[in-house]
Amino acid sequence: MVREPRRLGVPGPEARLRFETEPRKLGPGPGRRLLVLDGEPAFQLSPWCGTCQFLFQRLEGANQMLSLEGMQERLAGRLSELDDDILDAFGSLLPEGDYLPSLLRVEPRLVTPGQEGDYFSGEQVAAWGIDAFWGLPEHPRTPYYRTFETVVDEGAHLYEFVVPMIPPSWNEPERVEEYAEQMRRGAVPTAVAVSTLDLCQPALDLHSTDYHGHWGLTHFLLDGHHKLAAAASVGRPVQLLSLLALGESLAAPDDHRRLAALRSQPSLSRGTRPTP
Structure with missing residues (x-):
């Protein structure tokens, strides 16, 4: 379920979570693009250029959840529609701006960087090669969830991620198991995230074994860390x-505007095409 863009948020300095760009230390142009939590850099995001690698990289400021008092009961199950009260409540954490709210069904799979299924050492290396300076793949510095991917067109692919604000190892095991048991009985709870869509493509294919554009849809969790961990552990969906x-x-x-249609397609890995 998708709604038209909505104006949400509070004046920038009052927002607990906001987007910032650091001044560049050397040369012209902008510096690092950041997601900032309570004034501290929490994640470095994809560079502005559009030809550099897609990125979310955890920094020291990503160290707490953003659950809101009074929202737990309302998010305990699946929402049938976009709730204005919930939108306004979580919007109060964010800087004033235009947001596109949507309700998505996700089936999270926990990924550890450098291990099986890691986007950064897999699909990204196939498109960009390893980092020329470090001689290594990019590294997100956090486990994360892969949830969906699909074909955009012949030259691009959509990759979706859910990124926790704290490592899953910080979750309370008892709460994770409580949600897991509820999900085994058919419950589909709701998590909340602020999201970005970054389109990135290598300028040249000199280091590519699979040259294509990457649509990176990243959901940074505000509420629902234990829910995502539980869903990944028992192979169940969450909203x-x-x-x-x-x-x-x-x-x-x-x-x-294309996201809703893309997100309604079957989940297809790179190289897979829909059956005619």
Whole structure:
């Protein structure tokens, strides 16, 4: 379920979670693109250039959840529609701007960097090669969840991620097991995230074994860390209320409008094409 863009948020300095760009230390142009929590850099995001590798990389400021008092009961199950009260409540954590709210069904799979299924040492290396300076793949510095991917067109692929604000190892095992048991009985709880859509493609194919554009749809969890961990552990779905930050994404309005149709396609890995 998708709604038209909505104005949400509070004045920038009052927002607990906001997007910032650091001044560049050397040379012209912008510096690091950041997601900042309570004034501290929490994640480094994809560079502005659009030809560099897609990125989310955990920094020291990503050290707490953003659950809201009074929301737990309302998010205990699946939402049948976009709830204005919930949107406004979580919008109060974010800087004022245009957000595209949507309700998504996700089936999370926990991935550890450098291990099987890791996007950064797999699909990203196939497109960009390893980092020329470090001689290594990019590294997100956190386990994360892969949830969905599909074909955009012949030259591009959509990759979706859910990124926790704290490592899954920090979750309370008892709470994870409580949610897991509820899910075994058919419950589908709701998590909440602020999201970005970054479109990235190598400028040249010199180091590519699979040259294509990457649409990186990243959901940074505000609420639902234990729910995602439980769903991944028992192979069950959760619902995700995504607030896509339109002004903070490396994508155009036409790209945002395509997301609903892309997200309704079958989940297909790179190289797979729909059956005619």
